[in-house]
Amino acid sequence: MEDEADVREQTTLILEDYFHRVIAASDTPSALKAAQKVPPDLLITDLLMPGENGLALIAKVRSLYGNLPSLITTAHTDTHYLLEAIELGVDGYILKPLNIQNLLESAHKALLPIHQSRELAHYRDLINTLGLLVGGRKIDILQHIINHLDEEGCFHGSYSDIMAAIDVSKPTVIKVFRDLMEAGALERIKNGLYRFKSEGLTRARPDQPTDA
Numbered sequence: 001m002e003d004e005a006d007v008r009e010q011t012t013l014i015l016e017d018y019f020h021r022v023i024a025a026s027d028t029p030s031a032l033k034a035a036q037k038v039p040p041d042l043l044i045t046d047l048l049m050p051g052e053n054g055l056a057l058i059a060k061v062r063s064l065y066g067n068l069p070s071l072i073t074t075a076h077t078d079t080h081y082l083l084e085a086i087e088l089g090v091d092g093y094i095l096k097p098l099n100i101q102n103l104l105e106s107a108h109k110a111l112l113p114i115h116q117s118r119e120l121a122h123y124r125d126l127i128n129t130l131g132l133l134v135g136g137r138k139i140d141i142l143q144h145i146i147n148h149l150d151e152e153g154c155f156h157g158s159y160s161d162i163m164a165a166i167d168v169s170k171p172t173v174i175k176v177f178r179d180l181m182e183a184g185a186l187e188r189i190k191n192g193l194y195r196f197k198s199e200g201l202t203r204a205r206p207d208q209p210t211d212a
Helices: 005-015 028-037 054-065 079-088 100-134 138-147 159-166 170-182 200-204
Strands: 043-046 070-074 092-095 154-156 186-190 193-196
Touching: 005 100, 028 054, 043 054, 054 070, 054 079, 070 079, 070 100, 092 100, 138 159, 138 170, 159 170, 170 186
Parallel strands: 043 070, 070 092
Antiparallel strands: 154 193, 186 193
């Protein structure tokens, strides 16, 4: 939320390069109305606005969605506002004129815990779902694969590596990989390199709704 049209438009154009959707508002009522229609992942608001200030907006939106990551932008360093922002648990307090690099870094820090939580939930869901497919000792193989994914969600290793790590037979390992690929959750890139695919969860669980 930003009441200065030029700042609002310029900041929106920049943020649109980094975020899937950016909704801009010039006052608290319009910002709150937009948040009610489309639940935000991150709230960025100027501190001093016509009528209610940005801290009031954060409190109202959080009353709808819980502890929503929020950033305050301001040209003021008033201790009163800073202490109120700290008490509210604001994730960042960015001084104007805005430095876009600082804004993006603050946004990244604010969103990182949510991203990590979603990643962990994704893999927990994957283990629980595909555990129904593979069952028994095979779930240990699946857990081993999940624990050894790289940052891009890829597993580097051979059947022999898994057999040595958890003492299972080669047919059992082959069966797990076959089940994962048939479920659409695992893609073979080449020998010894496999990638988990996020859309595989949807195919493995046809009853799972998809956010629009």
